[in-house]
Amino acid sequence: MRLSRVFGKTLREAPTEAENKSHQLLVRAGMIAQEAAGVYSYLPLGWRVLRKIENIIRDEMDKAGGQEVMLPVLQPFELWQQSGRDVSFGRSLFTLTDRKEHTLALGPTHEEVVADLARRHVQSYRDLPLMPYQIQTKLRDEPRPRGGLLRVREFIMKDLYSLDADEAGLHESYQKMCRAYKNIYARLSLPALMIEADSGAIGGKDSHEFMVLTEDGEDEVICCSNCDYAANAEKAQFVKTGGNAESLLPLEEIATPETKTIEEVAGFVGVPSSQTLKAVFYFSDGELVFVVIRGDLEVNETKLRNALNCSELRLATEAEVNGAGLVAGFASPIGVKGVKVVADDSITLGSNFVVGANKPGFHFKNANYPRDFQVARTTDIALAQAGDSCPKCQGKLRSSRGIEVGHVFKLGTFISERFGASFLDNDGKSRPIVMGSYGIGLGRLLAAIVEQSHDDKGIIWPPCVAPYQVYFCPLSLDKSAIASTAENIYRELEEEGIEVLFDDRDDSAGVKFNDADLLGIPLRLTLSPRTLQSRSVEAKWRAGKETRLLPLDNLAAQVNRFLNEAAKAQH
Numbered sequence: 001m002r003l004s005r006v007f008g009k010t011l012r013e014a015p016t017e018a019e020n021k022s023h024q025l026l027v028r029a030g031m032i033a034q035e036a037a038g039v040y041s042y043l044p045l046g047w048r049v050l051r052k053i054e055n056i057i058r059d060e061m062d063k064a065g066g067q068e069v070m071l072p073v074l075q076p077f078e079l080w081q082q083s084g085r086d087v088s089f090g091r092s093l094f095t096l097t098d099r100k101e102h103t104l105a106l107g108p109t110h111e112e113v114v115a116d117l118a119r120r121h122v123q124s125y126r127d128l129p130l131m132p133y134q135i136q137t138k139l140r141d142e143p144r145p146r147g148g149l150l151r152v153r154e155f156i157m158k159d160l161y162s163l164d165a166d167e168a169g170l171h172e173s174y175q176k177m178c179r180a181y182k183n184i185y186a187r188l189s190l191p192a193l194m195i196e197a198d199s200g201a202i203g204g205k206d207s208h209e210f211m212v213l214t215e216d217g218e219d220e221v222i223c224c225s226n227c228d229y230a231a232n233a234e235k236a237q238f239v240k241t242g243g244n245a246e247s248l249l250p251l252e253e254i255a256t257p258e259t260k261t262i263e264e265v266a267g268f269v270g271v272p273s274s275q276t277l278k279a280v281f282y283f284s285d286g287e288l289v290f291v292v293i294r295g296d297l298e299v300n301e302t303k304l305r306n307a308l309n310c311s312e313l314r315l316a317t318e319a320e321v322n323g324a325g326l327v328a329g330f331a332s333p334i335g336v337k338g339v340k341v342v343a344d345d346s347i348t349l350g351s352n353f354v355v356g357a358n359k360p361g362f363h364f365k366n367a368n369y370p371r372d373f374q375v376a377r378t379t380d381i382a383l384a385q386a387g388d389s390c391p392k393c394q395g396k397l398r399s400s401r402g403i404e405v406g407h408v409f410k411l412g413t414f415i416s417e418r419f420g421a422s423f424l425d426n427d428g429k430s431r432p433i434v435m436g437s438y439g440i441g442l443g444r445l446l447a448a449i450v451e452q453s454h455d456d457k458g459i460i461w462p463p464c465v466a467p468y469q470v471y472f473c474p475l476s477l478d479k480s481a482i483a484s485t486a487e488n489i490y491r492e493l494e495e496e497g498i499e500v501l502f503d504d505r506d507d508s509a510g511v512k513f514n515d516a517d518l519l520g521i522p523l524r525l526t527l528s529p530r531t532l533q534s535r536s537v538e539a540k541w542r543a544g545k546e547t548r549l550l551p552l553d554n555l556a557a558q559v560n561r562f563l564n565e566a567a568k569a570q571h
């Protein structure tokens with residue numbers, strides 16, 4: 001390909017809104033272009049990378065027993081009502097109304113369609129297991145699209161669904177997919193970590209994410225510094241420690257003027273913050289919820305959302321809290337009426353807590369659960385943080401940032417039961433199909449590769465996904481000897497089947513080398529008046545510093561050997 005003909009120009013500056021490296025570099029390299037918030041075009045160079053990632057994924061899915069299908073983007077809304085996930089997806093589900101006033105959903109995922117197909121095409125246990133998959137555009141109305149390809153509203157995803165006869169079969173399919181995912185990341189040179197994850201709107205019980213740890217990651221990952229425990233912060237458990245075990249003292253109201261925060265109250269009363277109770281207020285699907293948690297801990301909103309089984313959750317405003325007859329800043333679970341109270345189980349660790357008195361400027365001392373107040377539910381809704389104790393080995397937990405590059409779910413039977421997607425077992429008894437769901441976002445993978453593999457000059461593509469293998473860079477193209485030799489070399493490389501990007505622009509060496517580095521193509525070949533004199537070209541790997549001269553005689557064969565050796569060295 002001649003660079004002068006490529007659709008998409010390199011830019012000297014990144015767009016101001018580009019926050020992370022992959023966004024900046026991919027836009028500057030002319031590989032992607034934003035069309036709307038969270039909506040991108042792939043230009044030819046970016047698309048070539050995406051197609052190579054796609055082929056690696058397809059290869060691993062086929063090897064693992066997957067069968068490729070193509071399912072519709074337009075889905076009857078009734079399918080979503082039937083699974084109940086119209087509620088759990090909430091406003092993330094794009095919908096539209098057709099000319100006959102039918103509501104349709106734009107698929108964010110395809111469990112419903114697969115369950116619908118399964119109920120028509122699976123009759124007996126002999127039909128199972130099955131692993132249909134597709135690579136297709138998905139749509140999700142993300143509330144806050146940002147970060148280039150990391151959080152988008154339209155994206156290309158590989159989604160595979162496992163259909164099994166029982167839990168053991170599901171477990172086997174799940175293991176197969178996890179192995180296939182690990183192969184994909186290894187082939188892409190991505191060090192992905194498998195961690196415990198929350199199922200979120202997808203639903204189901206067991207779920208893992210694959211994370212690439214990087215500073216600009218969207219997710220927080222909690223890892224043990226001592227064992228292999230690793231989980232998304234949304235899901236992470238920890239051992240709650242602290243809390244005294246004194247004998248219960250009588251409840252006492254005390255004046256605590258000018259104290260608003262937990263630290264101020266604890267300091268004023270002279271107790272550690274772990275001996276205070278914090279009140280936090282949320283609106284859960286339109287209902288005010290009073291959350292009580294020990295003062296030294298923070299609320300984990302994902303755990304709270306799961307405990308409340310709600311789709312919309314947000315912090316309540318001070319006005320809303322006061323409107324419910326509570327005093328923001330001094331609210332108390334003691335004597336509260338008409339508001340649902342949910343507590344973290346940390347309130348059972350410790351005694352004689354300091355808690356608001358629901359009166360401006362006053363708190364209670366020696367509040368004890370359940371002696372002094374009742375709650376609708378106590379469960380773990382606390383956020384694990386760096387320094388907390390590991391739930392497996394009590395070692396110290398660490399916190400890192402990561403990009404999610406894959407997510408797998410053991411769905412179980414909740415969708416197939418609702419759909420009547422069942423089969424006849426060995427004994428002729430009807431049983432629901434056991435489902436699993438396995439996703440990889442291709443654009444995210446592409447962005448994660450760039451986040452992992454770049455320097456201050458540009459992208460450094462691993463050869464297996466690079467848009468071209470060779471950046472052929474003749475200098476002084478205005479000289480006819482250079483121009484004609486360059487054309488010959490270009491033709492020779494193409495004829496050898498080498499993917500070559502020919503920088504045929506009559507620009508300075510500086511401009512050309514900068515673009516070569518920005519585009520990140522593995523091998524740069526430079527032809528200059530000096531190298532021509534010695535009948536050679538200069539070869540340089542994007543990832544390295546050394547250069548060497550390759551003689552012009554039989555150049556294409558030498559380049560091919562060079563590329564093959566590098567590909568072998570990578571694996």
Ligand SMILES: [Zn+2]
Nearest residue numbers: 224227390393
């Ligand atoms: Zn541990």
